[in-house]
Amino acid sequence: MGDEVYSDLMRELKEGEYVFTGELEPEKAGNVNEPIRMAKELKGLVVACNVTDNPQSFAYVNSMAASYKIQEEAGMECVYQLRCADRNRMALLSDVLGAGTLGLKNILALAGDHVSLGDTPDAKPVFDLDSTTLIKMIRTVVDEGKDLGGNEIEDPPKLHVGGAAAPGAAHLKAEVAKVRRKIKAGVEYLQTQVVYYTDVLDKFFDELGNVDTPVLVGIFPARTFGQADFFDKFVAGVDVPPDYLEAMRKTKEIKDKEKRKEEVDRVNVEFFTGFLEHLKGTPAAGCHMMAVGYPRIIPELKKIME
Amino acid sequence: MIAQEQKPMEEILGYLDGKQKVVVMGCGGCATFYGTGDKKAVNDMAEKLTKEGKSVTKIILPLGISACEIDMSAAYLVKNRTALENSDALLMMSCGDGVQVVTEYTDETMGITKEVIPANDALGLVGGGPTKFKETCQSCGMCELGKTAGICPLTACGKGLMNGPCGGVREDDKCEVDPDKDCAWVKIYKRMEKLGDIKRFEQINDPHQWSKAKRPRLFEIEKEVNPVAMMLGSLPAYLPLLGRPKIEEK
Ligand code: SF4
Ligand code: SF4
Numbered sequence: 001m002g003d004e005v006y007s008d009l010m011r012e013l014k015e016g017e018y019v020f021t022g023e024l025e026p027e028k029a030g031n032v033n034e035p036i037r038m039a040k041e042l043k044g045l046v047v048a049c050n051v052t053d054n055p056q057s058f059a060y061v062n063s064m065a066a067s068y069k070i071q072e073e074a075g076m077e078c079v080y081q082l083r084c085a086d087r088n089r090m091a092l093l094s095d096v097l098g099a100g101t102l103g104l105k106n107i108l109a110l111a112g113d114h115v116s117l118g119d120t121p122d123a124k125p126v127f128d129l130d131s132t133t134l135i136k137m138i139r140t141v142v143d144e145g146k147d148l149g150g151n152e153i154e155d156p157p158k159l160h161v162g163g164a165a166a167p168g169a170a171h172l173k174a175e176v177a178k179v180r181r182k183i184k185a186g187v188e189y190l191q192t193q194v195v196y197y198t199d200v201l202d203k204f205f206d207e208l209g210n211v212d213t214p215v216l217v218g219i220f221p222a223r224t225f226g227q228a229d230f231f232d233k234f235v236a237g238v239d240v241p242p243d244y245l246e247a248m249r250k251t252k253e254i255k256d257k258e259k260r261k262e263e264v265d266r267v268n269v270e271f272f273t274g275f276l277e278h279l280k281g282t283p284a285a286g287c288h289m290m291a292v293g294y295p296r297i298i299p300e301l302k303k304i305m306e
Numbered sequence: 307m308i309a310q311e312q313k314p315m316e317e318i319l320g321y322l323d324g325k326q327k328v329v330v331m332g333c334g335g336c337a338t339f340y341g342t343g344d345k346k347a348v349n350d351m352a353e354k355l356t357k358e359g360k361s362v363t364k365i366i367l368p369l370g371i372s373a374c375e376i377d378m379s380a381a382y383l384v385k386n387r388t389a390l391e392n393s394d395a396l397l398m399m400s401c402g403d404g405v406q407v408v409t410e411y412t413d414e415t416m417g418i419t420k421e422v423i424p425a426n427d428a429l430g431l432v433g434g435g436p437t438k439f440k441e442t443c444q445s446c447g448m449c450e451l452g453k454t455a456g457i458c459p460l461t462a463c464g465k466g467l468m469n470g471p472c473g474g475v476r477e478d479d480k481c482e483v484d485p486d487k488d489c490a491w492v493k494i495y496k497r498m499e500k501l502g503d504i505k506r507f508e509q510i511n512d513p514h515q516w517s518k519a520k521r522p523r524l525f526e527i528e529k530e531v532n533p534v535a536m537m538l539g540s541l542p543a544y545l546p547l548l549g550r551p552k553i554e555e556k
Contacts, residue, residue, distance in 0.1 A: 111465060129513050170480075170489075171475055236474030
């Protein structure tokens, strides 16, 4: 990792603060009004927000365009997610240079879900690079001002690159060995896939051992039963606990909208209190709160961490 | 071998609409193994087309004579020159290679230009057998197996990642893309573990050099081979086949 600090996220990580990041999801629309609105609500609660890139291979507003608009209009620092599924190495390089040009400061380099799982299943999957080689490419671009072919880049972009880790991976040893490859490639921080079980988290940190790379643990307080159910059914490598799922399902029965909201918040606070208390005792550098469209829960959860 | 299956009959008949005289040509290579171009397949096809009122000439290639190896298959084309000249279409029961190699030869060398129709869909380079086959190599032109414990990540990994596994490995180490398939990268991990060389799994593999697969690829070998002499000369070497082991298929 270089010593340079280009973003608030990296500054907080370097200063050893307990870091909170959030998540914003551009939609299938010709604007990003909703993520901008959410970003405004999240200001002050998280240091930066990830902006998803075609999550689950559903094609939405380009995450670079969305990140730029969100930074400009909401003043929220973004973690621009960039996946290999849809772009070859040339397009990825162009996008990294584009991100620098637009003043984006953090990239999260991802392989991405396979296109066949999304809403455009006949698309040709690309995966010309993978998360590790994308991380390495970005570090070479930023630190050495060179692209993959060794060509000089004038005034290289100044940004940080993060990567993902999946503590719930079916084969944890292979997953962690892959994470070590990302660390060798120069990844500057890791954000994990959503974790619900404390023992899953402990096993992951045990297997990972002592590393300098800060790890932000992903949690997903669901706003509705539907969100939790979708995660359980469709998000690779994530198991939602049946008790939590059941408690969320019951909230559907509450007719009064306000009362239902209160109950959803109560279920989340109750479930995550134990988890977050446990998180304090792990080597995690912070928490990535994927509360998509659910900013009101974040102050509640942060309270637990104080 | 090139796996293949026959197209639906309606599709084939659609192509042959208005074509009365049809030459049906098989293939003694891969298509014979897959039952899509062997003697029986050609006979069955001829029967179906005859029932549809077509007049059919059959060109059957014996085992070992591949349609795509023009040095061998040309003899069978030349022998059927008249039928080809008089036909309205040539129906090829081979992979797309066989179709195109034969078309080029009839067009350019024999001076016979006819409508050519594929009877099969080629499904990729596969290995295995006798009844179950698996795609394991896509002939990328720059083999990476030396880095990946002999398992091809470009082909066996659903995403073709050079540095896996991805975050989507399912229960029982199955692939994110298809729960019926094993995650290639977990297999690579387990094989490296068995080889006692798990540190190798942490090495970063460079991006694959796709420039080696610039299409279409043309290829030349230095020495011409005589396939007929080779086949006859190696007859004794086929003897072990008489005691061949029974393959247990998983
Ligand atoms: S790397 Fe894979 S596709 Fe390429 S030659 Fe080797 S086995 Fe075949
Ligand atoms: S689960 Fe394994 S084989 Fe499937 S795409 Fe991911 S890394 Fe590749």
